[in-house]
Amino acid sequence: MDAMRVSRLLLVTLRDDPSEAEIVSHKLLLRGGYIRRISSGIYAYLPLLWRVLQKIESIVRDEMNATGALETLLPQLQPAELWQRSGRWDGYTAGEGIMFHLDDRQGRELGLGPTHEEVITALAADLLRSYRQLPVNLYQIQTKFRDEIRPRFGLMRGREFIMKDAYSFHADEASLRETYGAMDQAYRRIFARCGLRAVAVEADSGAIGGSASQEFMVTAEAGEDLILTSSDGRYAANQERAVSLPSAAIPLQDGSCRDLATPGQRSIEELCSAHGFDPSQTVKVLLLLARFANGQPQPLLVSLRGDQQLNEVKLANAVTARAEAGAGALLEIAPITPEQLKAEGLADLAFGYLGPQLSDAVLQGAKTWQQRFLRLADGTALELERFVCGATRPDTHLQGASWEALCPNASLRPAGLDLRSAQPGDRCVHDPDQHLEAARGIEVGHIFQLGRKYSEALEATFTSEAGSDEPLWMGCYGIGVSRLAQAAVEQHHDGHGICWPVSIAPFEVIVVPANADEPVQSQLAEELYTGLRQAGIDALLDDRSERAGVKFKDADLIGIPWRVVVGRGAIEGRIELVRRQGSVKQELAASALLGTLLPTLQQERLGLLEQPA
RNA sequence: CGGGAUGUAGCGCAGCUUGGUAGCGCACUUCGUUCGGGACGAAGGGGCCGCAGGUUCGAAUCCUGUCAUCCCGACCA
Numbered sequence: 001m002d003a004m005r006v007s008r009l010l011l012v013t014l015r016d017d018p019s020e021a022e023i024v025s026h027k028l029l030l031r032g033g034y035i036r037r038i039s040s041g042i043y044a045y046l047p048l049l050w051r052v053l054q055k056i057e058s059i060v061r062d063e064m065n066a067t068g069a070l071e072t073l074l075p076q077l078q079p080a081e082l083w084q085r086s087g088r089w090d091g092y093t094a095g096e097g098i099m100f101h102l103d104d105r106q107g108r109e110l111g112l113g114p115t116h117e118e119v120i121t122a123l124a125a126d127l128l129r130s131y132r133q134l135p136v137n138l139y140q141i142q143t144k145f146r147d148e149i150r151p152r153f154g155l156m157r158g159r160e161f162i163m164k165d166a167y168s169f170h171a172d173e174a175s176l177r178e179t180y181g182a183m184d185q186a187y188r189r190i191f192a193r194c195g196l197r198a199v200a201v202e203a204d205s206g207a208i209g210g211s212a213s214q215e216f217m218v219t220a221e222a223g224e225d226l227i228l229t230s231s232d233g234r235y236a237a238n239q240e241r242a243v244s245l246p247s248a249a250i251p252l253q254d255g256s257c258r259d260l261a262t263p264g265q266r267s268i269e270e271l272c273s274a275h276g277f278d279p280s281q282t283v284k285v286l287l288l289l290a291r292f293a294n295g296q297p298q299p300l301l302v303s304l305r306g307d308q309q310l311n312e313v314k315l316a317n318a319v320t321a322r323a324e325a326g327a328g329a330l331l332e333i334a335p336i337t338p339e340q341l342k343a344e345g346l347a348d349l350a351f352g353y354l355g356p357q358l359s360d361a362v363l364q365g366a367k368t369w370q371q372r373f374l375r376l377a378d379g380t381a382l383e384l385e386r387f388v389c390g391a392t393r394p395d396t397h398l399q400g401a402s403w404e405a406l407c408p409n410a411s412l413r414p415a416g417l418d419l420r421s422a423q424p425g426d427r428c429v430h431d432p433d434q435h436l437e438a439a440r441g442i443e444v445g446h447i448f449q450l451g452r453k454y455s456e457a458l459e460a461t462f463t464s465e466a467g468s469d470e471p472l473w474m475g476c477y478g479i480g481v482s483r484l485a486q487a488a489v490e491q492h493h494d495g496h497g498i499c500w501p502v503s504i505a506p507f508e509v510i511v512v513p514a515n516a517d518e519p520v521q522s523q524l525a526e527e528l529y530t531g532l533r534q535a536g537i538d539a540l541l542d543d544r545s546e547r548a549g550v551k552f553k554d555a556d557l558i559g560i561p562w563r564v565v566v567g568r569g570a571i572e573g574r575i576e577l578v579r580r581q582g583s584v585k586q587e588l589a590a591s592a593l594l595g596t597l598l599p600t601l602q603q604e605r606l607g608l609l610e611q612p613a
Numbered sequence: 614c615g616g617g618a619u620g621u622a623g624c625g626c627a628g629c630u631u632g633g634u635a636g637c638g639c640a641c642u643u644c645g646u647u648c649g650g651g652a653c654g655a656a657g658g659g660g661c662c663g664c665a666g667g668u669u670c671g672a673a674u675c676c677u678g679u680c681a682u683c684c685c686g687a688c689c690a
Contacts, residue, residue, distance in 0.1 A: 015639060015651065016625040020683065031624095040682070098688065115690090149614085149688050156690095163690050215690095224689085312687085332687075443690065480690030496650095514649050549650035556650090567649055576649090 025489035026154035041151025041159030080109035090293035091329025125460035139166035195501020217441025244426030266352025282306030295327025375414035498559025514567035
């Protein structure tokens, strides 16, 4: 490898935090000369970061290859037709769709790959014919394009980012589960080798679809996701998905159903504080509208126990499962506004006083909406014997209402589901003595058991041992490589700058002559640098004629794990070895450097892995 | 898309209220002194004040529009 000298590295560090950055990792990457923003959510990876990314990629490759996965490279430009066959084109391009798309000179529609299920499945349909070829797992490391609604935090949520994605194909579900398990293990090793503390959590499958899925979260305050874990470590889930035991409702005193005057009390808090109810004695109703790619907008009437919060992801899944055939992808669920009612030609409703008994009659004559509510309720609401809810008339609630009385016709009674958000402090399902604790996480990996969704849509079949034609079983496995790099900074930094884990640091050691104009120092620095490189150590030499302080500050900022200072002691062959993490210093003879550093470095190259493979 | 904020030199900012033709710190260039934690002095280069209209004798400053960026929500590796 060429000589790595700071003077030749295009190292441009900044003293001030750039105003465009909000979170520490973003600021440090900009200040350290790792990235530059080119456009919203689009970054140039400067030479220093490119080295980090390549180290991460190499760890990923290593572990993926070890599982027998095959590296490949798929096109980024993809025909709309493939996405139309899987049914995702509209959802990914219409409305707030995330796919960059364009027409070519022939007027054909193309999309810039946000992910590769369609392409890989089409390939699988072409290449995989017999169970004898299975299982197979293909992966690639490549730039993905997503027109994020709101790019932010630098590489955390870019519109162009590097991802490792893998897709596995199987003859049966058991084989899929086996590879899924192998990926789980490989991912744990990958993150450990990168020096990251990561947690595996149960996750929602989102737009990708499929059944089981698990996310890998790097724990950090700046994380965008809320994760809930049990203190015994046996349960961990993304809040989107998390389940818990609800607190018991306080029973409402018996009594027949009667009107209760509640002028101006439109919220649960106002209602409860005015009449001394506990929120768990009430049922609140949310009036929402679900919009689909193709179908008519569907009004929703969602009932929750008053003390519970709606989990929008669970709701979206429930609505998707109940959507009419041909409605296409669910685009959005949003509260219905009085303006929307007017636009539909419908009468105003008593917002704040609605109850589960709200009749479909209020939707009669709607111009574009379905004229019946999709009625859903969380189990905690359905379990209430007696409760307080809106009377669907202004300034009035019902006290002592019951589902039987409100909805005598069982067909109008909502389906009972889990629609509530688990909260920190809730009791755990697996052990009621355990409680959920909250932590924030950055999602750096996600593995899915897709099942046969894509293979059925794209007719990717194989001939089974019994001779029948069957759709392939599929899994897919992603790692956000560029996001991982920034997550590492978020997890490993201090007041002076980045503290890269050795395994992914752009360089392992930086040799700093305190005074480069002092021939003894610069000569010894050169010798040590050469010796380190010859020993296979990724060393950098700060050969600039800057003052020592500048070089130290820069070394701290860019986060090289080890610093060798060649200073005044050089004349006696003494140098200083400084560990970036914690600024631990030791003085030693220059001749002892390799012997001291190499064993430690070899250990640190394993990251958090307990032992080499 | 809804809500909030900001656009002035490569970076960070002041100037705008009360119009008079642009300034500070860092960075950059040259010289000298310094030399183990972002040195000091001297001299210098660099700005269609986001863009387009308008008001005015005169606009960075006032008005209108527009674009971009950032923050809060929906999306995700």
